[in-house]
Amino acid sequence: MVICIKNLRVSGILGVYPEERNKERDIVINARVEYNAQAAIASDALEDALDYKGIRDRIQKVVAETKFNLLEKLADQLVKELAVDPRILKLELEIDKPRALRLTDSVSAIITWERHT
Secondary structure, three states: OEEEEEEEEEEEOOOOOHHHHOOOEEEEEEEEEEEOOHHHHHHOOHHHOOOHHHHHHHHHHHHHHOOOOOHHHHHHHHHHHHOOOOOEEEEEEEEEEEOOOOOOOEEEEEEEEEOOO
């Protein structure tokens, strides 16, 4: 089962230029989180499922508490935070920096991760 969180808008410090280091900016995150949902399907109980509110909160916390220069570093840190949950089998995160580059809507980085057992 893949849980998708689309267009999560969070605010944080991200960038290398002085104007980016002094003021929070919007960061948009899309997450695809794969896990074995058989227990959740069988029980229909939240405690057997991945709580997507919890995922959202963990993403928000990382963005709020860090001040990375690069999209790549933020993406890596988000994977490390989410991969702590042993039920998560695969992750794909897209971290989007709106209005980061003149003449574009945004610049983004996509990171993928898979648990190897």
